[in-house]
Amino acid sequence: DVKVTQSSRYLVKRTGEKVFLECVQDMDHENMFWYRQDPGLGLRLIYFSYDVKMKEKGDIPEGYSVSREKKERFSLILESASTNQTSMYLCASGESRRTVEAFFGQGTRLTVV
Amino acid sequence: GDSVTQMEGPVTLSEEAFLTINCTYTATGYPSLFWYVQYPGEGLQLLLKATKADDKGSNKGFEATYRKETTSFHLEKGSVQVSDSAVYFCALLSGSSNTGKLIFGQGTTLQVKP
Numbered sequence: 715d716v717k718v719t720q721s722s723r724y725l726v727k728r729t730g731e732k733v734f735l736e737c738v739q740d741m742d743h744e745n746m747f748w749y750r751q752d753p754g755l756g757l758r759l760i761y762f763s764y765d766v767k768m769k770e771k772g773d774i775p776e777g778y779s780v781s782r783e784k785k786e787r788f789s790l791i792l793e794s795a796s797t798n799q800t801s802m803y804l805c806a807s808g809e810s811r812r813t814v815e816a817f818f819g820q821g822t823r824l825t826v827v
Numbered sequence: 828g829d830s831v832t833q834m835e836g837p838v839t840l841s842e843e844a845f846l847t848i849n850c851t852y853t854a855t856g857y858p859s860l861f862w863y864v865q866y867p868g869e870g871l872q873l874l875l876k877a878t879k880a881d882d883k884g885s886n887k888g889f890e891a892t893y894r895k896e897t898t899s900f901h902l903e904k905g906s907v908q909v910s911d912s913a914v915y916f917c918a919l920l921s922g923s924s925n926t927g928k929l930i931f932g933q934g935t936t937l938q939v940k941p
Contacts, residue, residue: 718870745927756833756916756933757871764927772928804870808927816929818863818870 737805
């Protein structure tokens, strides 16, 4: 089975802190994605990557950055956390650019106080 | 741009009732369509998919048919169980996409009561 693991289930951070969310997949997938999930808004794509050291902006990249130094790991960085970044963050991976299935991690519930 | 619209929730049903969750989409070309399910406390998992018009995806008693003429992909199940309580997301992958990027609807919460 494909496994996508997010480093934390719950995080509480203070406004202005730099926050790192880590995601690791074990299936040698090319594609990796970061989404945020908010009630009534569904999932919105923050950033994605289809190769090591490659990254592309999604629909809501403002206030975020990403890093992909190794194929299996994709990190989401909140440069200076704000309360409007309180959300559920979901990481996903996919086999290739034309994949028809994405595999999701269990999510990280981030609260910024 | 491409988009997905789902019916508003929550949907509350009694066990063994018939379920329909509506999903319509806007897309250029020929997208692939998906239903993902999120059980409480978990990430999303693929429930079913359809990659071309008139295809029917099915899994675990759930079905959805890709209707190009009505740009719809409604999810149905003949007899729901308490264990089906979850959030359901309709999604599309653009036919012109070369990134594997999915576009999701807002999600519909289903609650099934015994």
